[in-house]
Amino acid sequence: MDQALQHLVNGTVLGGTYALLGIGLTLVFGVMRVVNFTHGEFYAFGAYITYGLIVLGGVNYFLALPLATLAGVALGALLEVALLRPMRKADIDSVMLVMIGAMLAMQNLEMFAWGGVAKLTPNPFDGSPLVFGPVSVLPLRLFVLVVSVLMLLGFWLALERSRAGMAMRATFQDPETAALMGVRVGWVNTATFALGSGLAAASGALLGPVFMTSPTMGDLVGLKAFAIVILGGLGSLPGATLGGFALGFVEEFAGGYLSTEYRDTFGFLLIIAVLVLRPQGLVPARERIG
Amino acid sequence: MLQRRTFLLSGLALPALSRPGAAADPIKIGMTQPLTGAVAASGTYVANGARIALDVLNREGGVLGRPIQLVLEDNKSNPREAVASVEKLVLSDKVPVLIGAWSSTFTLAIMPKLLEYKVPMVVETSSAARITTSGNPYVFRIAPTSEMEALAFAEQLGKFNPPIRKIDFLSVNNDFGRGAAEKFAAALAAKGIATGRTETMTPEATDLAAQLTALKQSDADTVFITSGVEQTTLALRQAVEQRLNKRMVTTGGAFPDQLVANPLPAGRSSYHILFFAPWFSERAPYAPIARTFTEEWTKRGWDFGGMTEGYRGYDAMLTVKEAIRLAGKPEAEAIRQALWQVKIPGINGDIAFVKEGPAGQESGQNRPNVTIVQLSEGKTSLL
Known part of the structure; x- marks a missing residue:
């Protein structure tokens, strides 16, 4: 029972991380129909900016996190304007190729700037775990989980209650009609990509100190983010959240009780099962067709 | 336009052509390491150790009266890329000897290529037993096996x-x-x-x-x-x-x-x-060699703890240089034969190869020293 509770806590912490990763990716796909291969690189970018600010710049950890997020937003906006806007009328394959190129360029620039050796980002939290009966969790991980949940809630509220959020949802449902209603679709696209990139950078900023920061850290994360989005339903924000937690729990419990050797396999088996039984994903996106 | 470019390129090549023969051309040593990917830290440390050895050996006059050139390729922590890096080193750079490839998985992936191209490789890290027991006479391992x-x-x-x-x-x-x-x-x-x-x-x-x-x-x-x-x-x-x-x-x-x-x-x-504890380099089997290495590493400002793996690159370069010297020429088969004669002091201790694997197809295996270090609250001590 103690082991199960610890796995539950571990799965929740991991799931929160995954949900934050998935939501930015699904947002960009939902609104722009762009398969964002740079998502994992924005994650690495956020982690490196945080490392640089704290270690080289002497910036406070709690200030470094929003600054890294803002840097992700700014770079995302720049990428959208420079690469995606000229490709707006291009077919999806061409856009995918451009995004793969951008991903490789970003990864190589990170490697050039920081070298291949992984960095450990310092944090102000106590290294000893908080103990609640049979379970334990590091204060840093708890902080990351709380911030992740707050970000998810804040993001959801902004999307549901703000005018900008409404414009994004309208563009997602029907871009042509949204444009006819006065929504500036070009602006929405830039804002969406910047926001999605900022969320990925925020994930990297939060998780860099938990794990380690390296130029290839985005590879696995990008793969997992795609898995989460497919699991939840392409373009669905609640789906990405649910998919993140589902993947976190499956990996944690299957790894703990069945086999750590095939831990990732169980996660992908879940995705296959969902795709067979419910091809639209766990919570399919609401989209107006016709 | 084409003529002008050809002329310019010819001009650039003139100083090289006017040198007194090929004697001063560097002797190439190929190295494949994981400089990016999951085990990039280790590969980078090993490569850094090799870079230090390169400087030290060239300061001492190189080998066979010629400078040594290290041709370093990134195997990206991936066995497929490891094979590609060796193909490039052997076919394009024409290196007569290799050092690599950190992980056993990468080294095992490369080994058929060593047989195919008949180029020897000094294995500086990989520990899987079958690297030296599978019958590949082009493998010479200075690292210990897991056993x-x-x-x-x-x-x-x-x-x-x-x-x-x-x-x-x-x-x-x-x-x-x-x-x-x-x-x-x-x-x-x-x-x-x-x-x-x-x-x-x-x-x-x-x-x-x-x-x-x-x-x-x-x-x-x-x-x-x-x-x-x-x-x-x-x-x-x-x-x-x-x-x-x-x-x-x-x-x-x-x-x-x-x-x-x-x-x-x-x-x-x-x-x-x-296999090397840099905090206690004075206790290394050959303290002056270890001291030179630690001083050079520290001078460059690299992570101190990285020397625990960086020494591998250094010892591997010493081994290869000695084999080239014994061979008398930078040719793959001569270097392979000479590797059996190598007997030198290194940072880890004596480097020499004994035969392992099926008769007639033996690989070389060194017998390195092992140290246990305790790390407590950021401080190291010898056990």
Whole structure:
């Protein structure tokens, strides 16, 4: 029972991380129909900016996190304007190729700037775990989980209650009609990509100190983010959240009780099962067709 | 336009053509290491060690009266890329000898190419037994096998108090990790020590909570961790979170150097099986060689703990240089033959090869020294 509770806590912490990763990716796909291969690189970018600010710049950890997020937003906006806007009328394959190129360029620039050796980002939290009966969790991980949940809630509220959020949802449902209603679709696209990139950078900023920061850290994360989005339903924000937690729990419990050797396999088996039984994903996106 | 460019290129080439013959052309040594990817830290350290050796050897006059050139390729922590890097080094750069490839998985992937191109390779890190037992006469390993490391560790069991009674493993799921778990289990079983659980992790895994929680359920008192520096560091840090209050021992020579600047909480210690302990270089078998290396490394401002792996690149370069000197010419077959004659002092100790593998197809295997270092609150001590 103690082991199960610890796995539950571990799965929740991991799931929160995954949900934050998935939501930015699904947002960009939902609104722009762009398969964002740079998502994992924005994650690495956020982690490196945080490392640089704290270690080289002497910036406070709690200030470094929003600054890294803002840097992700700014770079995302720049990428959208420079690469995606000229490709707006291009077919999806061409856009995918451009995004793969951008991903490789970003990864190589990170490697050039920081070298291949992984960095450990310092944090102000106590290294000893908080103990609640049979379970334990590091204060840093708890902080990351709380911030992740707050970000998810804040993001959801902004999307549901703000005018900008409404414009994004309208563009997602029907871009042509949204444009006819006065929504500036070009602006929405830039804002969406910047926001999605900022969320990925925020994930990297939060998780860099938990794990380690390296130029290839985005590879696995990008793969997992795609898995989460497919699991939840392409373009669905609640789906990405649910998919993140589902993947976190499956990996944690299957790894703990069945086999750590095939831990990732169980996660992908879940995705296959969902795709067979419910091809639209766990919570399919609401989209107006016709 | 074309004529003008050709003329300009010819002009640029003139100084090279006007040199007094090919005598001053550098002798190339090829090296493939993981400079990016999951085990980039280790590969970078090994490459840095080779770079230092390159400077030191060239300052001493190179070899055969010619400077040495290190041609370094990134195998990206990937066996496919490791093969591609060797193809490039041999076919394009025309290197007559190689050093590589850190992980056993990468080295095993490369080995058929050594046979195909008939180019010898000094293996500086990989520990899987079959690298030297599969019958590849182009392989010369200066690193210890997992079995050698395990047997040497078993001889030092008396240094642990309280004694080790039962062990678990947390191993990276590849030839390196699985091989180490198998050999350590066998060596310690011969000393009456039982094995409990073996948990594995993919080389890219960063969240090891499930594995560590599972290990917590075992009644073993010691966990052996086998992986690259990055994953070893993560495992030690996450073990604190999971309250895995067991003795942690890392194998394979990887040292979590970042835990010196960012130590684990007070009262937490870890043990590391190393082949060079730079904090105690004066106690190395050949202290002057170790001193030169540590001074050069420190001068460059690289991470101090990286020397635990960086020495491999240095010793490998000394080995190759000596083989070229003995061969008298930078040709692959002559260097292969000469490698059997190498007998030199290195940072780890004496370097010389004994034969392993099927008769007529033997590989060379060195017998390195093993050291155990304890890391506690960012401070190291010899066990």
